[in-house]
Amino acid sequence: MSTPPFPKPIPFAEPWEYELRFPRDPRGPGIARRTLRAVLAAHGLLELAGRAELLTSELATNSIRHTEHAAAVTLRWLHPVLRVSVWDAGPGGVPAPSSSPPPPDREGGRGLLILDVLADRWGDCPAGDGFAGPGGPVGKTVWFELLWGGPPHPSDLVPAA
Numbered sequence: 001m002s003t004p005p006f007p008k009p010i011p012f013a014e015p016w017e018y019e020l021r022f023p024r025d026p027r028g029p030g031i032a033r034r035t036l037r038a039v040l041a042a043h044g045l046l047e048l049a050g051r052a053e054l055l056t057s058e059l060a061t062n063s064i065r066h067t068e069h070a071a072a073v074t075l076r077w078l079h080p081v082l083r084v085s086v087w088d089a090g091p092g093g094v095p096a097p098s099s100s101p102p103p104p105d106r107e108g109g110r111g112l113l114i115l116d117v118l119a120d121r122w123g124d125c126p127a128g129d130g131f132a133g134p135g136g137p138v139g140k141t142v143w144f145e146l147l148w149g150g151p152p153h154p155s156d157l158v159p160a161a
Contacts, residue, residue, distance in 0.1 A: 012044060013079040021072040022060075029060035032073045036084070039075055048082050048146045051118045058111045059086035059142050066090060069139070080148040081120075089139035119144035 010016050020035050022028035033053045040049045056073060063071035067090030074085040115122050122144035 015079070016043070016077050018075045019072055021070060023070050024064045024068065026064065028064055028071065029057045032060045033057045036073065036075060043077065045077075045082065045148065048148060051146055052082065052084055055115055055118055055144050056084050056086065058114060059144075062111060063088035063090070080150065082146045082148065083143055085141045085143040087139060087141045091140070115144060120147045121145040
């Protein structure tokens, strides 16, 4: 009996989606970050990895720190936009980021500022307002989008004289 051949890889501009669920465990954000990098590398989108990893780590850490439940990270590619959503079963939405950073001696409070600066777009959806996450309409999803700028122009690859 012969095995069927692997399917052809998804073309670059075709949509795809991956999802990773993880328990309320301090290792979860790191696992999500490494998984995200592997997916982006496999799809030729490593140039988005730095920002995506930092923002995903921030949101996933908030999920396990501020709720008592599991969380999930969804990566969705709709050429030329990467949307990363982090869902948890915690209540409510996300407060608007402060217009000024917290005092230097304060440990937290910079996550939404980082999100606001590094993401091309971001938002949140409480249960019942769009994608609510795995398992049904409970909790909230915080998402961000990164716009892929396209391949570098050949002149950008030549070192300046």
